[in-house]
Amino acid sequence: MLGAVPWVFAAGLVGYALVAGGYMATVVSFALIYAVFVVGLNLFMGFTAQVSFGQNAFAAIGGYSSAVLTTMFGWEPLPAMLTGVCGAVLAALVVGYPTLRLKGHYLAMATLAIGLITYEITVEWQSVTQGYMGISGIPPLGLGKWTVTSDRGQLVVLIAIVALSLFAAARIRASRLGRAFFAVAGSEEAARALGIDVARYKLAAFLLSAGFAALAGSLFVHVVGFVSPEVYGLHMVILSFTMLYVGGIGTVAGPLIGALIVSLLPEAFRGFKDYQDLAYGVALILLLIYAPRGLSTLFRRREARS
Amino acid sequence: MTNKRLLHVAAAALLAGLAATAAQAAEPYKIGISAGLTGYAATVDRAWRDGVEVAVATVNARGGVLGRKLEVVVEDNKSEPQEAVTVYRKMMSSDGAKIFISGCVSAGNFAAAPILARAEVPSVLCSILPQQADQAKWMFTTLPPAGFEVLTRLDYLKNKTQIKKIGVLHDPTPYANLQKSVAEKMTSQYGLELVGVEQYKQNDSDLSVQIKKMQAAGAGAILKIGLGGTTLTAAKNIKELGADMLLLTSLEDLEVFKPVAEVLGDKFLFVASPSQVYDALPDSAMKKAIGEFLTPWRAKYGERDPNWASRGWDGVMLTVAAIEKGKSFEGPAVRDAIEGLKDFQGTTGVYAFTPSNHQGITQNSFVLGQIINGQVKVVQ
Amino acid sequence: MTAAAAAGPAEVLATVGLTARYGSIEALAPTDMHVEDGELVAVLGPNGAGKSTLLRALMGLVTNGGTVRFRGRPLPRRDPVAVAASGVVLVPEGRGIFGPMTVAENLELGAYRLGRDKAEFERRWTRVFDLFPRLKERLGQVAGSMSGGEQQMLAIGRALMADPKVLLLDEPSLGLAPRVTAEILETLHRLNQGGLPVILVEQKAPLALKLAKRAYLLSVGRIVATIDPREITSYDDIAKHYFA
Numbered sequence: 001m002l003g004a005v006p007w008v009f010a011a012g013l014v015g016y017a018l019v020a021g022g023y024m025a026t027v028v029s030f031a032l033i034y035a036v037f038v039v040g041l042n043l044f045m046g047f048t049a050q051v052s053f054g055q056n057a058f059a060a061i062g063g064y065s066s067a068v069l070t071t072m073f074g075w076e077p078l079p080a081m082l083t084g085v086c087g088a089v090l091a092a093l094v095v096g097y098p099t100l101r102l103k104g105h106y107l108a109m110a111t112l113a114i115g116l117i118t119y120e121i122t123v124e125w126q127s128v129t130q131g132y133m134g135i136s137g138i139p140p141l142g143l144g145k146w147t148v149t150s151d152r153g154q155l156v157v158l159i160a161i162v163a164l165s166l167f168a169a170a171r172i173r174a175s176r177l178g179r180a181f182f183a184v185a186g187s188e189e190a191a192r193a194l195g196i197d198v199a200r201y202k203l204a205a206f207l208l209s210a211g212f213a214a215l216a217g218s219l220f221v222h223v224v225g226f227v228s229p230e231v232y233g234l235h236m237v238i239l240s241f242t243m244l245y246v247g248g249i250g251t252v253a254g255p256l257i258g259a260l261i262v263s264l265l266p267e268a269f270r271g272f273k274d275y276q277d278l279a280y281g282v283a284l285i286l287l288l289i290y291a292p293r294g295l296s297t298l299f300r301r302r303e304a305r306s
Numbered sequence: 307m308t309n310k311r312l313l314h315v316a317a318a319a320l321l322a323g324l325a326a327t328a329a330q331a332a333e334p335y336k337i338g339i340s341a342g343l344t345g346y347a348a349t350v351d352r353a354w355r356d357g358v359e360v361a362v363a364t365v366n367a368r369g370g371v372l373g374r375k376l377e378v379v380v381e382d383n384k385s386e387p388q389e390a391v392t393v394y395r396k397m398m399s400s401d402g403a404k405i406f407i408s409g410c411v412s413a414g415n416f417a418a419a420p421i422l423a424r425a426e427v428p429s430v431l432c433s434i435l436p437q438q439a440d441q442a443k444w445m446f447t448t449l450p451p452a453g454f455e456v457l458t459r460l461d462y463l464k465n466k467t468q469i470k471k472i473g474v475l476h477d478p479t480p481y482a483n484l485q486k487s488v489a490e491k492m493t494s495q496y497g498l499e500l501v502g503v504e505q506y507k508q509n510d511s512d513l514s515v516q517i518k519k520m521q522a523a524g525a526g527a528i529l530k531i532g533l534g535g536t537t538l539t540a541a542k543n544i545k546e547l548g549a550d551m552l553l554l555t556s557l558e559d560l561e562v563f564k565p566v567a568e569v570l571g572d573k574f575l576f577v578a579s580p581s582q583v584y585d586a587l588p589d590s591a592m593k594k595a596i597g598e599f600l601t602p603w604r605a606k607y608g609e610r611d612p613n614w615a616s617r618g619w620d621g622v623m624l625t626v627a628a629i630e631k632g633k634s635f636e637g638p639a640v641r642d643a644i645e646g647l648k649d650f651q652g653t654t655g656v657y658a659f660t661p662s663n664h665q666g667i668t669q670n671s672f673v674l675g676q677i678i679n680g681q682v683k684v685v686q
Numbered sequence: 687m688t689a690a691a692a693a694g695p696a697e698v699l700a701t702v703g704l705t706a707r708y709g710s711i712e713a714l715a716p717t718d719m720h721v722e723d724g725e726l727v728a729v730l731g732p733n734g735a736g737k738s739t740l741l742r743a744l745m746g747l748v749t750n751g752g753t754v755r756f757r758g759r760p761l762p763r764r765d766p767v768a769v770a771a772s773g774v775v776l777v778p779e780g781r782g783i784f785g786p787m788t789v790a791e792n793l794e795l796g797a798y799r800l801g802r803d804k805a806e807f808e809r810r811w812t813r814v815f816d817l818f819p820r821l822k823e824r825l826g827q828v829a830g831s832m833s834g835g836e837q838q839m840l841a842i843g844r845a846l847m848a849d850p851k852v853l854l855l856d857e858p859s860l861g862l863a864p865r866v867t868a869e870i871l872e873t874l875h876r877l878n879q880g881g882l883p884v885i886l887v888e889q890k891a892p893l894a895l896k897l898a899k900r901a902y903l904l905s906v907g908r909i910v911a912t913i914d915p916r917e918i919t920s921y922d923d924i925a926k927h928y929f930a
Contacts, residue, residue: 136437231387
């Protein structure tokens with residue numbers, strides 16, 4: 001079964017990191033956090049074929065909610081994360097309701113603005129976010145007395161969360177909701193003609209993607225223990241887009257494969273020193289030329305015909 | 307087994323052990339640098355790195371420390387906290403870095419602080435320190451207190467000018483904010499009045515709105531706090547507005563200041579570290595310490611600004627002194643030894659660390675400089 | 687019910703002064719047309735006459751004015767979801783199938799509004815395969831990889847999954863070989879014989895006129911004639927009668 005190749009590859013990499021620990025565990029941990037983020041992005045951009053350049057805003061809301069609630073108000077990480085996710089979904093509702101009626105470039109510009117505005121807020125609202133100083137001393141994931149501080153422990157928790165996220169994405173894809181997303185992606189007019197409320201499903205996809213983004217943002221601060229505005233900067237948008245396209249937009253495995261590959265590539269080229277970015281760029285271009293629909297689709301030829 | 311054979315075996319084991327120890331001793335002591343070689347911190351952090359490397363070469367040339375050579379591992383953190391965590395981990399687990407002498411990306415150093423504390427790896431930094439006591443315990447900085455740069459300027463205005471009202475123009479970086487709050491607290495103690503505090507962003511291309519406000523409030527001098535091209539922008543705006551104001555800026559690469567001086571002439575003053583005005587310094591212990599650094603530095607880099615590099619040099623020399631004092635390369639021992647360093651003459655001043663103070667510079671060695679006809683002068 | 691009575695007992699779908707505009711451009715002049723129970727009505731006209739616009743205006747997919755009446759009750763104007771919910775279902779121009787999805791998923795989307803009624807779903811599912819046995823063989827295939835004719839069958843099958851009370855078709859013959867077109871129109875005929883009212887937009891007039899009970903002739907955004915197919919069977923005839 002060739003379709004299992006991406007999963008075996010991902011499991012192998014993550015398993016290796018779990019055994020090897022150390023530096024590899026750190027790189028794979030960040031990759032998994034990004035995988036959660038990209039799973040959400042994929043719901044909106046892959047399944048529903050909409051564009052958002054502002055998902056980093058929701059990651060920032062999740063991350064800063066976690067950071068502020070745990071350090072300033074002494075909350076437990078779990079309720080803080082939950083609050084962050086709810087806050088991000090609420091923000092997505094407020095922002096998405098008017099902007100999702102915009103078409104094409106307008107929507108893209110509007111989402112870009114959301115990302116930039118949120119970044120400015122994290123810089124300027126110093127009494128809460130401490131600006132560029134950032135917030136340190138954020139407690140690690142855990143419940144009550146039981147906390148996850150070791151690299152491997154954190155990796156195990158992240159593996160579980162990514163597995164759940166991918167499972168959720170697969171379930172959504174196979175559900176009525178997922179089919180409606182794909183219908184909107186395929187042809188908004190045809191979807192409308194079938195009685196599918198296009199605006200509602202766009203909004204639903206947007207809210208879900210914001211939820212995943214916030215979860216990822218929040219995981220980051222609890223894993224690292226620190227947050228500052230740069231964490232959720234524009235580079236997050238660029239990185240997550242790269243992951244989505246390299247892994248395979250619209251597929252279930254794509255976000256995980258993309259996150260792993262795009263996180264590991266620069267590390268593989270670290271020995272190139274000043275030419276690291278160049279090698280990374282060339283590798284990305286080659287990937288996009290030879291696997292234009294993403295790595296996870298490479299092993300899927302003709303499976304649909306069976 | 308006969309006694310004789312036993313003796314042979316013991317001798318062999320002893321020899322093997324000795325050989326192993328010797329090999330261990332010969333293995334270099336790894337110094338990691340997490341530096342923003344690209345991104346916003348690139349200018350500062352590349353200079354810092356070069357300073358560290360010049361220091362390591364100098365130490366190795368005189369035989370290393372306790373018989374071991376030093377070796378530098380540098381990784382680019384792209385001026386971003388997440389990258390910093392990755393490269394710190396890489397240098398710890400793949401390269402075996404035992405101490406970090408890292409650059410000025412404070413967010414990156416903060417993000418890695420919990421890991422460093424858990425692994426009991428000390429660091430001597432270019433940046434400010436984290437506020438968590440358990441994290442700051444393992445970190446030291448070569449950075450003079452933020453207030454020194456401000457007080458040097460306030461002192462000048464009080465003693466050498468008739469100006470009574472001043473404004474502060476700053477960017478939103480942590481270090482600039484620290485200086486700003488010192489200015490807010492201290493101005494009145496110098497008999498001056500702070501009539502405006504304005505913020506700008508590092509990529510702003512016009513500051514005339516902020517400057518006009520301060521001009522309207524009667525400010526006779528602007529304390530500009532923050533790095534980069536905005537200093538030249540501010541100078542041009544002041545000239546365009548025809549404002550009769552002094553511009554006093556923070557510490558910066560002298561290269562940046564040359565065009566600024568062409569715009570404002572003697573109305574432009576800047577805080578300088580002693581290494582930047584070495585030739586104008588009177589003979590002293592500090593001048594001698596700076597000279598030890600500047601000789602190899604100038605041999606390699608000529609007239610390149612020595613300010614940040616000199617602090618990187620100090621970072622290495624402090625580490626070497628701590629290892630020699632504690633006679634150990636182990637993280638906790640090195641950390642404890644740094645805490646015990648007193649009266650250490652560096653290129654930026656005298657360092658004196660204590661368990662409760664990890665910011666070693668406690669006396670202000672900054673001077674105020676000017677560039678007149680292309681020549682750097684110390685304002686007396 | 688008075689409205690229905692006034693409009694005649696057999697009327698299913700009717701427009702009264704229906705207009706459409708794209709931005710500031712009027713694409714459809716006020717139009718009155720209707721389809722009766724069991725009728726197949728053709729809408730003919732050259733390229734750009736506004737045939738597709740008429741169907742899109744009926745569905746509320748474009749900015750429209752005037753009234754669309756379904757069994758005597760006016761339909762909401764700019765709400766295709768509500769129009770579809772009332773049983774007016776469109777097979778759009780170019781088929782509008784969802785290419786990356788499988789045939790089965792496309793069909794399931796047709797029954798989107800049905801919810802969880804398994805029995806009804808099975809009834810519709812079976813009916814589609816009665817009409818298009820070929821689709822049953824292709825259930826797992828990605829829709830975009832099928833031939834044009836098969837895609838058109840899928841588009842109609844998907845519309846049937848919505849259990850339409852009136853079926854609107856926009857140029858089903860577009861880009862298809864004559865033999866395939868004939869096959870599809872034959873199926874349409876069977877559907878119509880089964881009692882389903884159909885509005886068929888076609889550029890190939892002779893084909894449509896063979897099936898239609900009545901035909902509207904559209905030109906430059908307005909109905910210029912209502913035609914009785916028994917009198918006229920070719921474009922040449924149309925040209926002779928109306929543009930001469």
